[in-house]
Amino acid sequence: MRISLEGRAALITGGSKGLGLAMARAFAEAGGAVALVARGADSLAAAKRAIESVAPGARVATVAADIATAAGCEAAFAGAVSAHGKVDIVVNNAGTSQRGRFAEVSDAVWQADLDLKLFAAIRLTRLAWPGMEQRRWGRVINVLNIGAKAPKAGSAPTSVSRAAGMALTKVLSQEGAPLGILVNAMLVGIIESDQWVRRHAAETRDISWEEWKAEQGKAVPLGRIGRAEEFANLALFLASDAAGYVTGTAINVDGGSSPVV
Numbered sequence: 680m681r682i683s684l685e686g687r688a689a690l691i692t693g694g695s696k697g698l699g700l701a702m703a704r705a706f707a708e709a710g711g712a713v714a715l716v717a718r719g720a721d722s723l724a725a726a727k728r729a730i731e732s733v734a735p736g737a738r739v740a741t742v743a744a745d746i747a748t749a750a751g752c753e754a755a756f757a758g759a760v761s762a763h764g765k766v767d768i769v770v771n772n773a774g775t776s777q778r779g780r781f782a783e784v785s786d787a788v789w790q791a792d793l794d795l796k797l798f799a800a801i802r803l804t805r806l807a808w809p810g811m812e813q814r815r816w817g818r819v820i821n822v823l824n825i826g827a828k829a830p831k832a833g834s835a836p837t838s839v840s841r842a843a844g845m846a847l848t849k850v851l852s853q854e855g856a857p858l859g860i861l862v863n864a865m866l867v868g869i870i871e872s873d874q875w876v877r878r879h880a881a882e883t884r885d886i887s888w889e890e891w892k893a894e895q896g897k898a899v900p901l902g903r904i905g906r907a908e909e910f911a912n913l914a915l916f917l918a919s920d921a922a923g924y925v926t927g928t929a930i931n932v933d934g935g936s937s938p939v940v
Contacts, residue, residue: 682919684711688738688763689918690755690807691715692746692799693773695722697872698822701907702770703739704730705915712738714759714766716773718745738763746773747794752802766807767814768918771800771844772822776874777837784835792836797843804851808860817860818918821848824867825931828939841866845929852927861926863917868933869895870905900935 694715723741740762745751811817830838896903
């Protein structure tokens, strides 16, 4: 099966590194136009070069914006439309892993987490929705984590905002189905990405990155942590016509780690 995104334009938040960059690369290699959104102009420029090196002639735009704010979401969407004329696919990927004991998490931390992970997805999808409805074709992919289904102690606020993202996915899928707009979520387990690289650097000084990956992989049924490319492959499928009968799902991409299907 050959998957093509020819004629489609995608907006990907958190698009300059890790999973966002892997998805953008896969989309571009499949012929899609991509608009990468992140806060750092330098990292966006590096991401653009990386994609163009593997997909010569790819249509890659970059938009430096803070989507934790309404103004940032508007700027991100406007930049994508300015570059590509439309947004067919929204990938709500931006986010961090804010965790703590409930009694120790401040209002400010809760608000920042919800602004970045939930309200950004709401705002960007709402901006893209009218165009998708008019064209009778659209895709929304919400990148969450397996804590959305199986939260653990000490996982607030991230598991709570991700669970809200899963509910948003289901609501939008029901409203979008008659309009040709398909909405799905991908739930991340331990997958090699910039976020885990940063966590290793911050928390672990006595073992190498490769040793740390091997150690983390022991807790995964498949015996290893995932690769960003594997995650991107599923995103590409969901973004394409090949997934024309898939909507309202929350798919674990975790090597079998989640206790919930």
